[in-house]
Amino acid sequence: MTDIAADQPAVTEADGPQIMSWDSGVRRAMTIYVPLTVFVLVLLFPFYWMAITAFKPNGELMNYKDNNPFWINHPTFANINKLLFETDYGHWLTTTMGIAFGSTFLSLFASVLAAYAIQRLRFKGSEYVGLAIYAAYLVPPSILFIPLAQVVYQLGLFDTPYALILTYPTFLVPFCTWLLIGYFKSIPYELEECALIDGATRLQILRRITLPLAVPGLISAGIFAFTLSWNEFIYALAFISSTEKKTVPVAVLTELVQGDVYHWGSLMTGALLGSLPVAIFYMFFVEYYVSSLTGAVKE
Amino acid sequence: MDASTWQPSRAQPNWLVRLFDYKPFLIFICLLPACGLLLAFLTYPLGLGIYLAFTDTEIGGNGEWVGLDNFISLMDDRIFLTSVWNTLFYTFTATVLKFGLGLWLALLLNHQIPFKSFLRAIILLPYITPTVLSAIAFWWIYDPQFSIISYVLVDRLHILDHYIDFLGTPWAARWSLIVANVWRGIPFVAITLLAGLQTISPSLYEAALLDGASPWQSFRHITSPLLMPILAIVMTFSVLFTFTDFQLVYAITRGGPINSTHLMATLAFQRGIPGAQLGEGAAIAVAMIPFLIFATFFSYYALGRRKWQQGSDND
Numbered sequence: 001m002t003d004i005a006a007d008q009p010a011v012t013e014a015d016g017p018q019i020m021s022w023d024s025g026v027r028r029a030m031t032i033y034v035p036l037t038v039f040v041l042v043l044l045f046p047f048y049w050m051a052i053t054a055f056k057p058n059g060e061l062m063n064y065k066d067n068n069p070f071w072i073n074h075p076t077f078a079n080i081n082k083l084l085f086e087t088d089y090g091h092w093l094t095t096t097m098g099i100a101f102g103s104t105f106l107s108l109f110a111s112v113l114a115a116y117a118i119q120r121l122r123f124k125g126s127e128y129v130g131l132a133i134y135a136a137y138l139v140p141p142s143i144l145f146i147p148l149a150q151v152v153y154q155l156g157l158f159d160t161p162y163a164l165i166l167t168y169p170t171f172l173v174p175f176c177t178w179l180l181i182g183y184f185k186s187i188p189y190e191l192e193e194c195a196l197i198d199g200a201t202r203l204q205i206l207r208r209i210t211l212p213l214a215v216p217g218l219i220s221a222g223i224f225a226f227t228l229s230w231n232e233f234i235y236a237l238a239f240i241s242s243t244e245k246k247t248v249p250v251a252v253l254t255e256l257v258q259g260d261v262y263h264w265g266s267l268m269t270g271a272l273l274g275s276l277p278v279a280i281f282y283m284f285f286v287e288y289y290v291s292s293l294t295g296a297v298k299e
Numbered sequence: 300m301d302a303s304t305w306q307p308s309r310a311q312p313n314w315l316v317r318l319f320d321y322k323p324f325l326i327f328i329c330l331l332p333a334c335g336l337l338l339a340f341l342t343y344p345l346g347l348g349i350y351l352a353f354t355d356t357e358i359g360g361n362g363e364w365v366g367l368d369n370f371i372s373l374m375d376d377r378i379f380l381t382s383v384w385n386t387l388f389y390t391f392t393a394t395v396l397k398f399g400l401g402l403w404l405a406l407l408l409n410h411q412i413p414f415k416s417f418l419r420a421i422i423l424l425p426y427i428t429p430t431v432l433s434a435i436a437f438w439w440i441y442d443p444q445f446s447i448i449s450y451v452l453v454d455r456l457h458i459l460d461h462y463i464d465f466l467g468t469p470w471a472a473r474w475s476l477i478v479a480n481v482w483r484g485i486p487f488v489a490i491t492l493l494a495g496l497q498t499i500s501p502s503l504y505e506a507a508l509l510d511g512a513s514p515w516q517s518f519r520h521i522t523s524p525l526l527m528p529i530l531a532i533v534m535t536f537s538v539l540f541t542f543t544d545f546q547l548v549y550a551i552t553r554g555g556p557i558n559s560t561h562l563m564a565t566l567a568f569q570r571g572i573p574g575a576q577l578g579e580g581a582a583i584a585v586a587m588i589p590f591l592i593f594a595t596f597f598s599y600y601a602l603g604r605r606k607w608q609q610g611s612d613n614d
Contacts, residue, residue, distance in 0.1 A: 036407045039400075040418065043425055043486065046436040049447060053439065064450050110332035117329035121322060129330065136337050138595060139345060140543035142564035143584045146571045147348035148340065150356075170341040173333050201320045231429040233546045234564075238572050249431040253550055264439050271432035282427050286420045289427070293487070294494035 050275075053268035054079055061265060079269040087255065088244050089270065096247040097277070099161050100229040103168035107225050108218065110169060111176035116206055118177070119184040120192065130181060137174035144170070145238045152239050163239040164247070168229045175228075176221040179292055183217030184210065220292035223285045230278050248274040351581035358575040369582035379583065382561040385473065386587075389562060390542045390594075393480045397537060398530075400481065401488025406518075408489065409496045419490065426486040434550035437479040441465035441551070469559035472552050476560060479547050488533060495529035496522070534598045542594060543587060563587050 053061065055075045060067045067073055083089045117123075118130045148167055149158075157163040187210060195205045211218070236247040243255060252270040256263065282289055318324055352369055356362030373379045408419060425433060440447055442465075449462040465475045499522065507517040545564040548554065554561035554569060561569070563583055571580020 032407055032410050032412065035403070036412070036418075039404050039407070039485075040422065043422055043482065046433055046440065046482070047424065047428075049440060050433075050436045062445060064445070064454065069447060069450060106332075106336075110336055113329040113331075114333035117326050121326050121329065123322070123326050129334075133333065133337065136341050138539060138591075139341060140539060140591070142543035142545050142567070143348060143587060143591075144341065144344050146567065146577055146581045146584055147344035147351055149572065150347065150351070150577065151340065151344055166336070167340050169336045173336060177333060201316055202322075202325055203319050227427055231427075231431075233429070233431050233549075234568070237549075238568070249429045249546075252435065253431055262439075262442075264442070264445075267435055268439060271435045274432050275428040278427055278429065279424065282423075283420070286416075286423075290419065290423070290490060290494075293423075294491055 047275075050268045050272050053264055054272045056265060058265060079265040080273075083266050083269050083273065088251070089248075089273070091244050092246055092248045092251040093273075093277075095161060095245060096230060096249075096274075099164045099168070099247060100226050102161070102165040103172060103229045104222055104225040106165060107169040107172035107176050108222055110173050111180055111221065112206075112211070112214075112218070114173070114177050115180035115184055116210065119181045120189075120206075120210065121202070130177075133174050133177050135174075137171065137178075139170075141171060141232075141234050145234050148235070149238050158239060159241050159245060161245065164229075164232070164236055167235050167239070168232060172225045172228060176225055179221045179224070180214065180217050183214045187213045216288065216291075219285065220288040223281065223288055224292045226281065227278050227289075348581045349585055351578055352585040353582075354578045355576075356578040356581075358572075358577055362578050365578070369579050370586070373579075373582060373586070378558045378561065379566060381559060382563050382566040382583075383586075385560060386542060386562045386564075386590075388473070389477060389480070389544070390538060393477050393484065393541050394534070394538055396477070396481045397484040397488050397541075398534065401485045402492055404485060404489035405492035405496055406522075408493050419493070423486045423490055425483050426490075430483060430546040431550045433483060434479060434547045437475075437482075437547075438466075438551050441475050443467060466552055467556060469556060472556060472560045476548055476551060479551060480541065480544065483547070484537060484541070488537065491533045492526065492530065495526050499525045531599055535595055538594045538598055539591060542591060 052070070052072055055077070056072050057074055057076045057078065060073060114129075114133065118126045118133075152158050152163045152167070157166065191209055191213075192205050195209055200208070231249065232247070233249050236250045237254075240246050240250065243251070246255065248270075252267065252274055256267050256270050319328070351362070353364060353366060354362035355365050355368070404422070408415065408422075412418070439445075443462065446462060446465060448465075449459070452459045453462060464471060466472045503521050503525075504517055507521055512520070543564050544562060545568065548560060548562050548565045549568070552560045554565050558566075563586065567580045567583035567587075569580075570576050570583060574580070
């Protein structure tokens, strides 16, 4: 693993030409640090560009001859002001937040119970139920949105936030359930047996023993679900039509683009502000996030 | 007599508790929310979608059963055929690039380097930010007049003598979309493969080093076989989500110029929702299903086979 590279400086020249040549500082820099720097720069550049565009006055934005486009000479908050006070942006943010929290809670509730039933109550065919829920994750929203639009319409939920709160769990529940099954697996079953002998009911066990021990798993699943609902686009585009009920990703694309003249300043500000909540959320929980991303794949 | 009076007094207040402790009932209750949601909003719509594909339903009306008519007319539809070709080309090229570059990045991160967890955290940023919003940033980067890429190539480096029209011609637009998709996909591939790399025991590499294996040999004979199972799963997901991609194309080109960059998903949307032809849109969406099943089986079994050949369990 990582130790190979680390151990090598300790290896003396006597260990053979291969190791030596591989170990030389220049070569290490060329094969590791240079490509890594390029990767990081390319992956981060669009964010830098987004941020710098958001604070540029229009004159600088459209004039590369007299200004260095990579820097801002006269930073301005005009775009942010315009976005927050002249559009429904604040409204979109709160709507998106509400929908993301609602669907996350609903999904977590359903997933905890399902994962507990599959992993701990163990009944005949529980594995198949687990597999069926997992298979649901393989059904992409792009196939479902047309018939779902009709279902949503028939239920009278069209153009309401409930349309999204109820449909987002279709991709959140499978993911969360699998993550939580993995977590429940890691909790010793003996703890539950002890509680059973002491006369606790199954629900008491779930509430008092299993759930508190599965908190890291709940956090991982919750963060992931929140991010996925915040970023969701196709359902929000298809099921919501009135301006003030739109979610941020949809609203930025459909409401801030007017006519043929693109107001790149306010568009980039909208994109930046819309990315910030998930980015901040993510920064606080990076480790949970990485573990849920990799855990779900390994399961 | 003692017993008969005592028993009900204990059982009476607890009948609800006892019901919830009755295992079959508890299993039913526990599975109800998840299965109910999935059946109502996933299984039923999936079936409904397949049914709609055989009707001429429009928004707000009930359609008639038209059999294979939708599919037959799609077969002569140049825009549809272009979208199928685009989808296959987009999926294949983007997947190859994503996995090539993602694996490279994972191998780089697997070295002992300073600020590793910080690097890992910022590398994931493109993956966690809303796709549409980063797509808008790419849209701006691809602007015909003020593209920063053109500016650097033309005005700074003097490699080209004219600005590139990234989204104006079909092929340029296709490649621009692929680059945006690869940019967004690399972090996911890299971080998941990095997790796979870290499960490989260092002692294997030490043994190979002692036996005089070159770095390439140890990659070929240790890393790649042990990474295969996780690679198969990551690739299954990646292919699935690239094939059904919607957001990037919808945000950057909306299928243009002249419908030449439509993917099947965006075409299904255009026909189904703004075009109000739900039946035809559903037929396009249903046409994706065979490709998806094939891609899933292919990447899972072709790559994942080694796993059950080794006889390891599924954990």
